[in-house]
Amino acid sequence: MRRLFLLLIASFLASGAAHADRLDDIKQAGVLRVAAFDSNPPFGFVDPDSKQIVGLDVDYAKVLADKLGVKLELRPTNPANRIPLLTSGKVDLVLANFTITEERAKQLDFSIPYFSSGQQFLAKKGTLTSPDQLNGLRIGADKGTTNEIVLRRDFPKAVVVAFDDTPFAFTALRNGNVQAITQDGPKLVGLLANVPDRENYEIPPFTISDDYIGVGIPKGEKRLADVVNETLLELEASGKAAAIYDAWFGPNTKQPLPRLFKIGDKK
Amino acid sequence: MNFSVISDNLDYLLVGAWPNGPVGGLALTLVLSALSAVASGLVGLVLGIGLAMSAGWPKRLLVVVLGFFRAIPVIMLIFWTYFLLPILFGFSVPEIGTVVVALSLIGGAYLSYAVAAGIESIAAGQWEAGFALGLGRWRVLRLIVLPQALHAMAPSFVNQWTSLVKDTSLAYVIGVPELSFVAAQVNNRAMVYPTEVFLFVGVVYWCLCVSLDRFATALANRRGAAAEGAG
Amino acid sequence: MGVFGEPMALRYLIWLLEGFAVTLLLSAAVSVAATGLGIAVCGLKLSGRRPLVILADTYVSIIRNTPLLVQLFFWYFGASALMPSGLMTWLNTPHVLDAVLVSLHWPAFETIAGFFGLTLYAGAYIAEEFRAGINGVDPAQRESAMALGLRPALVFWLVVLPQAVRIAWLPVVGQYLNTIKNTSLTMAIGLAELSYASRQVETETFLTFQAFGIATILYVAAVAVTEAAGHAVARSGRFAWATQRP
Numbered sequence: 001m002r003r004l005f006l007l008l009i010a011s012f013l014a015s016g017a018a019h020a021d022r023l024d025d026i027k028q029a030g031v032l033r034v035a036a037f038d039s040n041p042p043f044g045f046v047d048p049d050s051k052q053i054v055g056l057d058v059d060y061a062k063v064l065a066d067k068l069g070v071k072l073e074l075r076p077t078n079p080a081n082r083i084p085l086l087t088s089g090k091v092d093l094v095l096a097n098f099t100i101t102e103e104r105a106k107q108l109d110f111s112i113p114y115f116s117s118g119q120q121f122l123a124k125k126g127t128l129t130s131p132d133q134l135n136g137l138r139i140g141a142d143k144g145t146t147n148e149i150v151l152r153r154d155f156p157k158a159v160v161v162a163f164d165d166t167p168f169a170f171t172a173l174r175n176g177n178v179q180a181i182t183q184d185g186p187k188l189v190g191l192l193a194n195v196p197d198r199e200n201y202e203i204p205p206f207t208i209s210d211d212y213i214g215v216g217i218p219k220g221e222k223r224l225a226d227v228v229n230e231t232l233l234e235l236e237a238s239g240k241a242a243a244i245y246d247a248w249f250g251p252n253t254k255q256p257l258p259r260l261f262k263i264g265d266k267k
Numbered sequence: 268m269n270f271s272v273i274s275d276n277l278d279y280l281l282v283g284a285w286p287n288g289p290v291g292g293l294a295l296t297l298v299l300s301a302l303s304a305v306a307s308g309l310v311g312l313v314l315g316i317g318l319a320m321s322a323g324w325p326k327r328l329l330v331v332v333l334g335f336f337r338a339i340p341v342i343m344l345i346f347w348t349y350f351l352l353p354i355l356f357g358f359s360v361p362e363i364g365t366v367v368v369a370l371s372l373i374g375g376a377y378l379s380y381a382v383a384a385g386i387e388s389i390a391a392g393q394w395e396a397g398f399a400l401g402l403g404r405w406r407v408l409r410l411i412v413l414p415q416a417l418h419a420m421a422p423s424f425v426n427q428w429t430s431l432v433k434d435t436s437l438a439y440v441i442g443v444p445e446l447s448f449v450a451a452q453v454n455n456r457a458m459v460y461p462t463e464v465f466l467f468v469g470v471v472y473w474c475l476c477v478s479l480d481r482f483a484t485a486l487a488n489r490r491g492a493a494a495e496g497a498g
Numbered sequence: 499m500g501v502f503g504e505p506m507a508l509r510y511l512i513w514l515l516e517g518f519a520v521t522l523l524l525s526a527a528v529s530v531a532a533t534g535l536g537i538a539v540c541g542l543k544l545s546g547r548r549p550l551v552i553l554a555d556t557y558v559s560i561i562r563n564t565p566l567l568v569q570l571f572f573w574y575f576g577a578s579a580l581m582p583s584g585l586m587t588w589l590n591t592p593h594v595l596d597a598v599l600v601s602l603h604w605p606a607f608e609t610i611a612g613f614f615g616l617t618l619y620a621g622a623y624i625a626e627e628f629r630a631g632i633n634g635v636d637p638a639q640r641e642s643a644m645a646l647g648l649r650p651a652l653v654f655w656l657v658v659l660p661q662a663v664r665i666a667w668l669p670v671v672g673q674y675l676n677t678i679k680n681t682s683l684t685m686a687i688g689l690a691e692l693s694y695a696s697r698q699v700e701t702e703t704f705l706t707f708q709a710f711g712i713a714t715i716l717y718v719a720a721v722a723v724t725e726a727a728g729h730a731v732a733r734s735g736r737f738a739w740a741t742q743r744p
Contacts (some may be wrong), residue, residue, distance in 0.1 A: 039455035051284035167455035338721035340682040436565035459574035476563035
């Protein structure tokens with residue numbers, strides 16, 4: 001109770017401070033600008049029929065825009081452009097399978113996690129069974145991801161070849177230019193589900209890190225962050241978060257994955 | 268080879284998400300090319316005249332600035348104008364503007380040398396004739412020298428514009444949905460047809476650049492013939 | 499401070515310098531190979547044999563009228579999908595070429611594709627510059643040399659070529675400068691050159707301004723030094739002597 005009271009006081013003081021912050025800007029413009037992936041099903045990808053960007057991240061973005069009562073405007077991004085887009089003020093939020101790290105938290109603020117995953121690998125069947133084999137392999141990663149950094153730090157003998165986006169790395173794998181590619185597990189599952197000759201590939205059952213995915217928010221935008229966090233918690237409480245998850249990873253989808261993480265499990 | 272990946276996505280490659288979203292694909296490439304062509308032509312003309320008509324330290328300063336824009340890779344300049352200008356100076360250029368600004372600065376820097384060379388190629392006698400008529404320096408330039416010089420510069424302009432059409436593909440790095448970017452999206456979604464996708468995109472650019480070249484040559488020839496006929 | 503942040507650690511500066519070294523080596527290798535290719539293609543164009551001329555014209559037209567980025571995507575992602583998997587495996591396996599004095603490490607496929615794509619690109623432009631150089635030689639000179647009784651081949655080598663090289667030299671240097679800048683596009687196919695390194699440093703440190711600022715300065719410096727060297731060669735006594743107009 002006391003914490004809630006303090007929170008109320010704090011938010012009152014913050015809103016009382018007369019300067020317009022990003023939340024006011026968004027409401028005044030009537031538009032929430034969100035960076036989302038355009039080539040990473042099921043998080044963010046261009047729907048072949050509607051030509052619009054859709055996906056799990058996009059569903060969350062829509063809810064946030066509705067909550068703010070404004071129009072949603074999506075900007076396509078690749079992994080490397082996420083932070084520059086946010087720090088240069090080109091977008092208000094990033095919802096693009098964005099892993100929360102301490103380093104990144106110095107540049108921007110994160111919401112509470114709304115998704116969790118671990119860094120995994122995709123390789124041709126039978127080529128990769130344990131992490132020990134990673135040293136000495138040529139491994140495709142995405143520029144500007146934590147996957148790239150973790151791999152370089154923990155497996156210094158692996159040759160990391162970084163591409164603009166995961167499907168490019170996959171093409172390099174398919175052509176034999178790299179022997180494995182690395183990404184968050186759910187993203188690889190989503191990718192593999194869309195590969196025509198998926199029977200030739202596998203995702204070996206080991207992870208080399210645990211990642212929590214959050215919404216990227218411009219540094220110091222406290223009120224905006226509060227709205228985002230509140231909305232995420234409401235989504236979990238109302239069961240809508242589970243519904244969004246099921247729409248993309250549920251048993252009837254191309255990439256069924258059990259939902260082990262709930263919003264609010266980790267602050 | 269399986270070109271159904273092209274036919275299935277043809278409308279997306281040609282116009283992007285339009286009419287349910289912003290114009291993209293080939294149509295956006297055309298828009299970017301046209302805007303950059305006009306802007307680079309103006310930049311080239313103004314700076315080229317500056318280069319030909321100035322002397323001393325203003326000229327040296329201009330040479331250094333032009334040298335910078337001729338030396339920086341297009342990708343780097345696009346990064347600077349897109350991500351770094353807003354942080355550094357607090358104003359933000361929209362994506363399409365960024366590409367047009369970057370391409371016209373670089374294209375203009377190249378063109379300004381062609382413009383200056385064109386002006387300098389006009390014989391001194393032409394200037395003197397103009398002065399003898401009692402015209403000032405700028406009026407001689409505008410009425411006598413430039414019309415002749417522009418004819419000599421025309422091939423440089425066409426070459427530079429062909430380069431511009433090709434360089435619009437670099438808008439890919441900041442997510443502007445022009446032809447190369449939507450092609451990369453289609454390639455990423457289909458995943459197993461990179462040969463077909465990039466071959467098709469190459470053919471489209473080729474048609475675009477070659478027809479621009481043919482059109483400009485035809486235009487120049489007609490003008491040339493008309494000028495000769497009149498003379 | 500401010501937007502620039504604290505100075506980057508030495509380790510990241512070394513990454514940038516390594517990337518710069520790759521840019522310089524790649525540019526040099528491409529310039530040499532593209533000059534050879536350009537001369538050969540120019541030779542085809544001047545051969546007067548129709549099939550050869552058509553071949554050369556087609557090559558130049560395809561390369562000059564499509565974006566380099568699309569070409570690089572095609573060579574790296576597209577063409578390697580067409581190659582037999584045995585060849586791809588061989589190309590991707592590290593080989594060591596043991597010569598007597600040096601042992602060369604087989605480059606990664608990114609490097610091979612980047613080198614190949616950039617060389618084909620620059621070669622088409624250099625071929626056109628050489629052809630313009632040869633066309634720029636006053637036909638009267640050729641005729642007067644022939645009148646002296648020299649054989650056509652000798653006239654070409656002694657009279658036309660030296661002047662053509664002189665005319666073409668600075669435009670060809672311009673193509674070398676373009677090559678330095680164009681290497682930046684190979685970052686899209688995973689080649690660890692300067693632009694790639696600057697993005698990598700940015701990923702790890704978020705020192706966006708420093709990473710791109712240093713990369714920009716290095717590019718501009720490389721282009722400026724190469725251009726100055728090209729002009730110095732053009733002015734040097736030996737070059738002028740070799741190409742002096744009679």
